[in-house]
Amino acid sequence: MRTYLDFEKPIADLESRLEEMKRLAESSNVDVSEAVVTLERSIDKLRREIFENLTRWQRVQISRHPDRPYTLDYISLMCDQFIELHGDRTVRDDPAMVGGFAELDGQTVMIIGQQKGRNTKQRQHRNFGMANPEGYRKALRLMKLAEKFNKPIITMIDTPGAFPGLEAEERGQGEAIARNLKEMFMLKVPVICIIIGEGASGGALGIAIGDRVYMLENTWYSVISPENCSTILWRSWDYKEQAAEAMKLTARDMQEMGLVDGIIDEPLGGAHLDHDFMARKLKETILKAISELSDMDPQERISQRIDKFCSMGVVVDSQVSH
Template identity: 55%
Template sequence: MSKATFTLDFEKPIQLLRDQLEELRKSSTESQMDVSAEIRAIEDKITETKKRIHAELTPWQKVQLARHPQRPYSLDYIGLLFEDFQELHGDRQFRDDRAIVGGTATFEGRPVMVIGQQKGRTTKENLARNFGCPNPEGYRKALRLMKMAEKFGMPVFCLIDTPGAYPGVGAEERHVAEAIAVNIREMSNLRVPIIATVIGEGGSGGALGIAVADRVLILQNAYYSVISPEGCAAILWKDRSHSARAAEALKITADKLLELGIVDEIVEEPLGGAHTDPASAGESLRAVLARQLEEVSGLSMDKMLDGRYGKFRKMGVFQEA
């Protein structure tokens, strides 16, 4: 992962304190003076400021955190959570889409299939991975791997992090909407446990193409939405500057999604966001994945499939007074 520091606007008070702390440590070393009390005071202030800021985050600020360029991506979590990962490539029809990665691995000693949407850290990587926006062959690769998992009785873990499926001419020519629709249909009936986790951005059908699961989890500062806040603002207010207003109206943050029954559990992140301590974020996710997998694996096949189908059928139901 990149070591360069990237600071969001609302993180600037924290960064200023960190800079003060670094300067104090540097001057202490040069002057050989004991300033441990002052250092502890600034460290305490950093923690207090973090707590205050992150307790009051707006939906738009959480969207910014979900997009943080230093946030752990799918391959980061795969490296933290799974062993013996063997990446498998290609959809056997057109080409390999690097915006989706997947392969066999072991999780807590059990063979599994893991599939994730992957962004790049640099401009070169982002171009290679299409900025995490899968083409139809990415969804067809994912489905091929899910069918392989079904054949060998391996649970499937999906890691969701995409602004949306790629909307380019080539993707439309190769039927991206059909590829997503087929995945939704086939995942509804896949005869192995499926656990999906939104680790960053959960953008529309691009996310749903690998998110039909027995359990849908979301990290504390991730979001899951039918449209991006910018896209919503452009449609409703004809102006992308209303993105913050759209983020509030869309109810796309983890707490709102849990209230609405769209997700099953929120995975807690380290104070400051997953990018501040990826290892801790990984351990939190590992514990939840292990528990959820045990629960789903204990169900009969009929009960598991009925629960998965019913879970998605009841979404969006409302009553008029």
């Protein structure tokens, strides 16, 4: 059964009427084909009106849709083969961070990404996509393995943040993320990063330093979630919508500020409505980026990667007096 978000209620009401009309036609042999076509057109028009005028908070809601494809869904749909690798060789494996060698149309790549769960049991197992230090250390181990065999690295970001628990801090959460940032700048192979859902704080950035950084259309990328921003500024979650607008955290905002390299279009209504379509778009983007980056000299790639991120947030004051 499809899950509707709050702002999709008008669409849900019309689709419910459409289903009732179809059931009535089947049970009574009444020809309602003309009415069905009219109602379907109304639904398409309404859906287009709603999704062409989404607020930033509504895009945040879509990025969290429970039916949205996660990292392992994309791997399953895109890859001809996938061998998952486990463990950070120090503490343990972290199910919130998955990764391994995969084959995309004959091209061997290393895919790494955060993984959420579909139901309560899976969410607990995956820790809601919030990685511990060993998750980031596992990711770095896999990146170094890819570099050793000269294979491109693909990362998929979808996390509400790195796990903030006491035990994670005791095992060096901040150090693990910081080391990833440093090491990812120096990787000699192409690195392509894609925000497929939520991109929150250092938890996202810990696997998001790349030659190409893309965002799906209905995703967000920011130092903090709108709810937590609202809590800090207003001592309440009630202002999360205002916070989202002020934070400018959508894919379009990020591209306008030069923080990402491109936006990958989603089906009208969100990626959760057509997993196959979204996987094809993602695969096309990845293979095109690999083709462009593979021809470059490794040192040139590294220099461009460093320059790209170092130029972010730089302010030049032209009014400085001499």
